[in-house]
Amino acid sequence: MSEKFPMEQLKTDLSASWAIAKKDMRIYYIKPGTLMFGILFPLFMFLSFAVGKNAPVATLIPGLISITILFSSSSIGPMVIPTERRVKTFERLVSAPISFYSIILGKTLGGFLFSLAIGVIPLLIGVVLFETQIISLLALITGLALASYCFATLGIMFASFPTENPGDIMMLLNFVRLPLIFISGLYIPIESLPDWGQVAAAFSPLSYANDLIRYSLEGKTFYGPVLDVAVLFFFTAVFLYVGIRLDRKFRK
Amino acid sequence: MENAIEAINLTKYYGDLCAVDHINFEVKKGEIFGFLGPNGAGKTTTIRMLTSLTKLSEGTARIFGYDIQSQTIAAKRRMGIVPEISNIYDDLSAWDNLMFTGELYQVSKPEREKRARETLEMFGLYDRRNSKAKGFSKGMKRRLTLSMGLINTPQLLFLDEPTSGLDVQSALIIKDVVRELNQKGVTIFLTTHDIEEANVTCDRVAIIHKGKIAAIDTPEKLKKTIQSVQSVEIAFDKISPEALKELEKIPSVNEVRKEGDKFRLYTHDPANVLSGLWEYAKTNDLKPISLTTLGPSLEDVFVRLTEIDVKTNKEEI
Numbered sequence: 263m264s265e266k267f268p269m270e271q272l273k274t275d276l277s278a279s280w281a282i283a284k285k286d287m288r289i290y291y292i293k294p295g296t297l298m299f300g301i302l303f304p305l306f307m308f309l310s311f312a313v314g315k316n317a318p319v320a321t322l323i324p325g326l327i328s329i330t331i332l333f334s335s336s337s338i339g340p341m342v343i344p345t346e347r348r349v350k351t352f353e354r355l356v357s358a359p360i361s362f363y364s365i366i367l368g369k370t371l372g373g374f375l376f377s378l379a380i381g382v383i384p385l386l387i388g389v390v391l392f393e394t395q396i397i398s399l400l401a402l403i404t405g406l407a408l409a410s411y412c413f414a415t416l417g418i419m420f421a422s423f424p425t426e427n428p429g430d431i432m433m434l435l436n437f438v439r440l441p442l443i444f445i446s447g448l449y450i451p452i453e454s455l456p457d458w459g460q461v462a463a464a465f466s467p468l469s470y471a472n473d474l475i476r477y478s479l480e481g482k483t484f485y486g487p488v489l490d491v492a493v494l495f496f497f498t499a500v501f502l503y504v505g506i507r508l509d510r511k512f513r514k
Numbered sequence: 515m516e517n518a519i520e521a522i523n524l525t526k527y528y529g530d531l532c533a534v535d536h537i538n539f540e541v542k543k544g545e546i547f548g549f550l551g552p553n554g555a556g557k558t559t560t561i562r563m564l565t566s567l568t569k570l571s572e573g574t575a576r577i578f579g580y581d582i583q584s585q586t587i588a589a590k591r592r593m594g595i596v597p598e599i600s601n602i603y604d605d606l607s608a609w610d611n612l613m614f615t616g617e618l619y620q621v622s623k624p625e626r627e628k629r630a631r632e633t634l635e636m637f638g639l640y641d642r643r644n645s646k647a648k649g650f651s652k653g654m655k656r657r658l659t660l661s662m663g664l665i666n667t668p669q670l671l672f673l674d675e676p677t678s679g680l681d682v683q684s685a686l687i688i689k690d691v692v693r694e695l696n697q698k699g700v701t702i703f704l705t706t707h708d709i710e711e712a713n714v715t716c717d718r719v720a721i722i723h724k725g726k727i728a729a730i731d732t733p734e735k736l737k738k739t740i741q742s743v744q745s746v747e748i749a750f751d752k753i754s755p756e757a758l759k760e761l762e763k764i765p766s767v768n769e770v771r772k773e774g775d776k777f778r779l780y781t782h783d784p785a786n787v788l789s790g791l792w793e794y795a796k797t798n799d800l801k802p803i804s805l806t807t808l809g810p811s812l813e814d815v816f817v818r819l820t821e822i823d824v825k826t827n828k829e830e831i
Contacts, residue, residue, distance in 0.1 A: 271587070274620050281617035289605045350601035354662075357565055358618040359590035 275364035282355065282368025283375065286342055291376055295341050295428060301380060304333035307443070323388035324479050325448035327381055328409065328472040332439060335377030335410045339369055339417035340431035348426035366418060366506060373414030374407075381406050394479055401487050402478035408494040409471035415498050416467070419505035424512040442468045452484040467497040516579060518543045518670050518701035519564060523573035526559050533559045535725035536573065543578075543669075546692070546702040548716035550709065552820050556725040557705045558598065561674055564703070565595050577670060591619070594668030598675045600655040604648035608639055608658050611647060612665055619666035626665060633661035636691055653684025660688060670701045678707060689715065713812040723820045736815045743810040743818065746787050749776045750800040760798075764790035776804070 346352035355365050388394030420435045446468035463469040474490035477483040519541035526534040534556040541547040551557045562568035575582040580589035616626030634640040637657035677685040713733045720730040761770045766786040771778045781787045784807045
């Protein structure tokens with residue numbers, strides 16, 4: 263009459279998460295909404311502010327990677343979850359004999375892997391065309407992975423709002439994502455921001471993601487890599503916690 | 515004998531509205547249990563509570579002895595769920611839909627391939643296994659949903675309106691498979707609007723109305739509770755526009771309904787109605803071409819218990 267042992271259930275949940283992530287990759291990665299919000303939107307957003315700026319292109323690469331990761335990873339959850347609510351396939355996941363955490367993990371993995379794949383593109387462009395150098399490979403991999411997962415959980419948190427229309431979530435999410443771009447040192451380094459700007463930057467997870475990636479490519483950092491990693495972990499935990507709480511509240 | 519489902523004081527509130535009001539019932543292992551009720555009676559909310567899609571406000575539900583709230587995963591592992599809306603992935607093929615569902619239920623790869631082949635053959639979809647589900651008809655999607663509900667070889671199958679709005683072929687296939695599954699020992703919990711389907715399929719039925727169980731028994735025993743409602747069904751060679759009004763005037767007739775080319779006269783005294791009908795036919799120069807006396811149907815029980823006004827087709831307030 264007992265449930266499975268915790269380790270056995272954990273294995274089951276991880277395998278279910280991977281199944282969910284694989285399924286999302288097959289179905290949603292090539293949807294127009296994903297391509298629009300995950301790739302084209304950050305690219306044009308970046309170009310519109312970076313073109314004409316008197317700075318070497320190589321110095322803009324960390325910012326381009328950060329903005330690409332922000333948009334690509336946080337777009338998957340808000341695209342997938344409301345769509346699946348509308349066609350009732352989300353209920354198929356909820357009714358399966360797996361924990362709710364495994365569903366959340368599966369959904370964040372979808373955003374995480376998409377973002378890693380997309381985030382590598384500006385990095386390759388920088389390395390191949392603009393002589394961008396990788397100063398710390400460990401910091402680069404950590405930065406790409408942590409930033410991708412952190413922003414994927416940001417998307418999941420917003421997707422917890424009980425709507426069946428992805429556009430509703432994207433609109434809400436852009437109210438957060440767009441201001442983050444301007445206060446996180448992507449176009450102007452944090453050390454050059456006024457005092458109030460530096461205070462605002464401290465509250466943005468994008469500041470720490472960008473700082474860590476900038477450190478890995480340029481060796482320059484404002485917060486230090488250890489603090490960057492710690493704060494990204496903190497934001498990830500907060501987004502996951504709030505997302506799960508919101509889902510429980512709305513799914514009564 | 516262990517029960518497949520035990521619902522004890524099952525209750526659901528949405529704000530101030532009590533959608534399901536302290537209902538109690540049991541479903542025995544191996545039974546086909548029908549859950550009938552008008553729209554908004556609480557059928558789907560009950561299924562959602564039993565399958566853990568909705569939290570219980572009060573009460574307890576157990577699936578094969580597992581508490582649905584505290585032993586959720588163990589309870590879910592024993593059930594298959596086929597919701598009213600076919601929730602399949604349109605962008606995946608029929609085969610991939612089944613493989614994904616099998617993975618969610620931790621069915622091993624060889625076993626899920628075997629089950630997928632078996633269920634797709636059972637539902638006449640094997641030849642279309644590699645086609646994307648978006649090209650399927652409503653009936654095919656429904657059959658695929660059922661296949662997905664069976665991938666984990668469940669001991670208990672929840673079917674929410676399984677044949678509603680389907681073509682004849684799909685409905686027949688589904689009904690056959692449900693019977694076959696039940697013969698193999700699978701317990702079936704079925705909600706339906708089709709009262710005749712419940713009458714011929716279910717071992718027992720519960721009628722839910724305004725969130726409360728109005729009756730629960732075998733279809734035949736339920737019919738016996740309203741033995742006073744009998745009827746005479748007659749068809750004439752000609753139908754006059756005034757026939758309905760004229761037939762209502764026959765002594766002992768409580769109500770007349772026109773059903774296609776036939777008239778159904780409700781009465782507590784069929785013999786008296788038959789002599790009245792004979793007079794009516796003679797006076798109007800009509801020839802009866804068919805005549806049947808009928809006992810109460812499950813639909814009559816349903817109408818009586820749910821207070822539906824058949825003339826206006828609305829529930830009484």
